[in-house]
Amino acid sequence: MESQGQEQEGKARGPLDRALLGAELAQAAGLSRLEILEEVGSTNSELARLAEAEPDAWADLAVLAADHQTAGRGRLHRHWESPAGTSIAVSLLLRPHSRSGRPLPTQSYSWFSPLAALALREALAETAGLEASVKWPNDVVVDGRKISGILAQLAPGAHGEPPAVVLGTGINVGQSEDELPVPTATSVRIAAGREVAREDLLAAYLAAFGRRYRQFCAADGDPNAPLVGDRGLMGQIEDATVTLGKRVRVELPGGRMLEGRATGLDRHGALVVLEDDGSRHAVAAGDVVHLRPADGGYA
Numbered sequence: 001m002e003s004q005g006q007e008q009e010g011k012a013r014g015p016l017d018r019a020l021l022g023a024e025l026a027q028a029a030g031l032s033r034l035e036i037l038e039e040v041g042s043t044n045s046e047l048a049r050l051a052e053a054e055p056d057a058w059a060d061l062a063v064l065a066a067d068h069q070t071a072g073r074g075r076l077h078r079h080w081e082s083p084a085g086t087s088i089a090v091s092l093l094l095r096p097h098s099r100s101g102r103p104l105p106t107q108s109y110s111w112f113s114p115l116a117a118l119a120l121r122e123a124l125a126e127t128a129g130l131e132a133s134v135k136w137p138n139d140v141v142v143d144g145r146k147i148s149g150i151l152a153q154l155a156p157g158a159h160g161e162p163p164a165v166v167l168g169t170g171i172n173v174g175q176s177e178d179e180l181p182v183p184t185a186t187s188v189r190i191a192a193g194r195e196v197a198r199e200d201l202l203a204a205y206l207a208a209f210g211r212r213y214r215q216f217c218a219a220d221g222d223p224n225a226p227l228v229g230d231r232g233l234m235g236q237i238e239d240a241t242v243t244l245g246k247r248v249r250v251e252l253p254g255g256r257m258l259e260g261r262a263t264g265l266d267r268h269g270a271l272v273v274l275e276d277d278g279s280r281h282a283v284a285a286g287d288v289v290h291l292r293p294a295d296g297g298y299a
């Protein structure tokens with residue numbers, strides 16, 4: 001028993017086990033390539049660089065992960081922080097095409113972050129028994145605390161094709177309370193009350209993402225087409241998003257504030273906010289605070 005426990009601990013900490021994340025896994029998840037670096041500034045920046053420098057070597061569904069990021073990025077020049085060997089930092093390169101080989105319309109690109117959030121939600125349930133939700137736009141939360149952040153960015157397309165997407169996910173796995181950078185964060189270890197091997201979670205996430213991504217591409221990026229199960233991506237993400245129905249304060253990218261009720265998502269995934277004066281806004285990007293209806297405080 002003791003040696004089993006130690007093995008488990010070994011997988012939850014330290015370098016990712018390359019043997020468990022080899023060609024077999026890549027094939028099972030339908031990936032074109034899976035590389036794991038010991039250390040990198042940011043898996044997103046590095047994958048964007050590689051996708052541009054060597055477009056033929058980095059095809060659709062090529063994946064770059066790292067044991068440690070020294071300059072992990074969040075949105076709007078914010079930082080993503082995690083101690084070495086405790087979490088998952090992974091980026092996927094997407095060069096999306098329909099079944100007939102047509103590039104997907106770039107308007108559909110806004111659905112890739114939600115697709116990643118749903119895949120991660122499935123992987124967290126499967127490997128850790130956790131019930132995760134989505135806080136619009138890009139946080140995956142458990143018990144109201146952020147367990148994962150998702151960052152999508154564009155990279156130049158290969159050979160004159162439309163842009164590629166680099167879709168990065170940071171997942172807190174083995175951190176203890178004092179290893180988390182902010183009090184609003186949690187980890188799988190804290191939320192599940194046990195160690196979960198990062199390799200298992202990463203493998204489950206990549207497989208779940210690959211399944212959904214292929215269906216989404218086959219449906220030409222239609223967010224209402226049935227996706228793993230019978231609901232469309234849009235319906236599934238609406239069900240999973242705790243922001244909907246809540247009173248929210250939204251800080252828009254220019255710094256302007258908006259307050260009202262989040263009533264739904266539009267067909268591009270923008271958050272629809274109804275202000276008290278009846279005006280309706282579709283917010284494509286911004287930071288959301290959930291407000292408590294009674295006292296206007298933070299939730």
Ligand code: BT5
Pocket residue numbers: 041042043044045069071072073074075076078079080081082088089090091138139146147148149150151168169170171172181182184185186
């Ligand atoms: C995000 O940004 O949540 C997107 C994070 C994406 C990270 C992945 S890791 C792999 C890939 N490579 C990269 O370089 N990035 C991606 P945002 O919504 O802007 O949230 C950033 C904020 O979350 C920070 O300002 C902190 O307040 C908080 N934060 C930082 N590290 C965190 C962590 N480990 N867990 C929870 N919250 C964190």
